[in-house]
Amino acid sequence: MLKFGIIGYGKMGQTRHSAILRTDVGVVTAIYGYPGDPVPEDKSVATPEDVLVDKDIEAVFVCTINSLNKDLTIAALKSGKHVFCEKPPAFTSAEVEEIRKVEAQSGKILMYGFNHRHHGAAVKMREIVDEGELGKVLWMRGRYGKSVDEDYLSTWRADPKLSGGGILIDQGIHMLDLFLYLGGDFDQVQAMVSHLYWHLPGIEDNVFIQLRNSETGRCASLHSTMIQWRHLFALEVFMERGYMVLNGLKTSSNTYGAEQLIVARNRTKAPAASWEQESSLTYDKDESWDREARAFSDWILSGKPGIGSGDSLGALKVMKLVDEIYSTERHVAPQLYNRLNAATG
The missing domain is CATH 3.40.50.720 (NAD(P)-binding Rossmann-like Domain)
Structure with missing residues (x-):
């Protein structure tokens, strides 16, 4: 033990x-x-x-x-x-x-808690990518949003010295990690970091991100927000011979709805929008925490990381993307925040 x-x-x-x-x-x-x-x-x-x-x-x-x-x-x-x-x-x-x-x-052994890799739908998506039947990943699109109220302002998450940033480092980082986990690396980043509602310096409430791998052309886009006003999680992965669409994320609070994964092969005959060839999987139980605990202990005992084990190299890659995204924050957001303050008094 x-x-x-x-x-x-x-x-x-x-x-x-x-x-x-x-x-x-x-x-x-x-x-x-x-x-x-x-x-x-x-x-x-x-x-x-x-x-x-x-x-x-x-x-x-x-x-x-x-x-x-x-x-x-x-x-x-x-x-x-x-x-x-x-x-x-x-x-x-x-x-x-x-x-x-x-x-x-x-x-x-050093393992990081990128927990979303261990949700049932994400496990299945990785299996499909690894099997190769649907070919290479061409593009991905993610949306991850939640709503916070004024109580948020009194927590450590609203202090950039304690949190390191806003919605990106709090929640969007999970989607960035899934992009890397399912699709591979990105070396080109465009981003808009904004303070549309809470107006907190260093704590963004919205991030719009475009990513591309310059060698393969693979692209991804992400919208991460804390002013969604309803919790939402959606991830789409389109491949050479099919696609995977995940809506919802099973959590203890059930605020993100049911975790439903749709998988289908390409349809080349018009009309394209025929849903008969899709298969749907629903994950009614969140087993991600247990999978992560087993992955960590197995790594310690075997000396070998399992699929989904978040190592420090993966953490480095995701933080390099975060650095690039927050470079927009450092260059643009202070001036924007000052103009917002002046406008609102």
């Missing part, structure tokens, strides 16, 4: 603990919780360092606010622990490079 420690016992720390218990991949022996975290008394320790210095603990789950991810990951690796860290891995790709150097020196 692997022995785990958890640093941070808010929603994500509790979610990871529950997955460990359900899958029986190991046992949690120590938990550090921040003020307000409901840590079980028999597992509570006084500091994060108490988790890191415990020689019986083999792996640590870092489930903290974004600003702590980098330093705690590095500290855990240097302490000789395998590490599972929530996304984002850091605030910039340069910081991920720092982490990767420590990872290489430590010889330990």
